[in-house]
Amino acid sequence: MTLSQPGSWPIARAKQALRDEMTRRRQAFAASATRAMVEDSLRRRMVRGLRAMVGAGDCISLVWPLPGEIDLRPVMQALHADGLCVALPETTPKGHPLTFRLWQPECVIQTGRYGTCHPEGPPVRPDVVCVPLLAFDRRGMRLGYGGGYYDRTLAALRGARAVGFGLSFQEVTCIPTGRYDVALPAIVTEREWIRCRGDGRTR
Numbered sequence: 150m151t152l153s154q155p156g157s158w159p160i161a162r163a164k165q166a167l168r169d170e171m172t173r174r175r176q177a178f179a180a181s182a183t184r185a186m187v188e189d190s191l192r193r194r195m196v197r198g199l200r201a202m203v204g205a206g207d208c209i210s211l212v213w214p215l216p217g218e219i220d221l222r223p224v225m226q227a228l229h230a231d232g233l234c235v236a237l238p239e240t241t242p243k244g245h246p247l248t249f250r251l252w253q254p255e256c257v258i259q260t261g262r263y264g265t266c267h268p269e270g271p272p273v274r275p276d277v278v279c280v281p282l283l284a285f286d287r288r289g290m291r292l293g294y295g296g297g298y299y300d301r302t303l304a305a306l307r308g309a310r311a312v313g314f315g316l317s318f319q320e321v322t323c324i325p326t327g328r329y330d331v332a333l334p335a336i337v338t339e340r341e342w343i344r345c346r347g348d349g350r351t352r
């Protein structure tokens with residue numbers, strides 16, 4: 150590889166090494182006896198925290214689970230029952246921000262890029278974006294699958310509030326970051342609602 154290939158840059162390599170480590174941690178968690186209880190704690194904390202931060206009619210984006218990820222469908226159901234608008238991302242071609250579509254119970258779900266799923270509903274603009282992560286740190290920095298989708302999306306959706314969600318085994322001391330990585334103002338785990346400064350430092 151040469152320096153003209155982003156995959157050879159030190160940060161990209163450090164991120165890939167961390168993705169590999171997180172895959173190992175996730176496999177161990179998947180086989181653990183506490184998995185169901187831990188995931189349920191995260192779902193309940195997400196519903197409580199999201200209810201507290203939105204106003205009537207606000208739109209919240211979640212995600213349809215990829216294999217191995219937590220299933221947020223009970224969170225989608227609970228927020229929809231509250232009268233809130235729930236949206237899911239449609240994975241766009243690489244290099245573009247995500248777009249969001251309205252989700253409703255019983256709506257048709259389509260399979261899109263990289264095996265991600267999105268509803269057939271109309272496009273919407275979320276007020277609160279729940280951001281999936283493979284790893285995070287207390288500054289609010291996160292690591293994802295490497296598409297840069299949420300970094301581009303948060304940069305494009307000025308004014309939307311972002312909340313990362315993950316499990317405490319995904320916490321690391323310091324995520325390797327590049328110039329486009331966007332710090333999250335808050336991250337919710339099964340144990341706590343972490344308030345980060347949103348500028349890459351802890352409060």
Ligand SMILES: Nc1nc2c(c(=O)[nH]1)N(C=O)[C@@H](CNc1ccc(C(=O)N[C@@H](CCC(=O)O)C(=O)O)cc1)CN2
Nearest residue numbers: 212213214215238240263265281293294295296298299
């Ligand atoms: N459930 C869920 N939905 C989500 C995300 C997520 O993390 N979880 N995303 C979070 O951003 C976006 C999708 N991002 C993704 C980015 C890359 C790959 C992926 O499988 N990439 C291949 C490499 C593909 C290539 O470069 O050609 C791979 O890693 O093997 C999957 C999802 C939007 N929807």
Ligand SMILES: Nc1ncnc2c1ncn2[C@@H]1O[C@H](COP(=O)(O)OP(=O)(O)OP(=O)(O)O)[C@@H](O)[C@H]1O
Nearest residue numbers: 155292293294295296297298299300301304327329
């Ligand atoms: N706003 C942006 N503008 C231009 N390039 C960007 C932007 N955001 C991210 N990128 C680029 O996208 C590539 C992937 O980014 P990164 O490795 O941070 O993805 P990720 O945050 O792990 O993935 P995701 O957000 O999809 O879960 C990197 O080369 C990064 O520089």
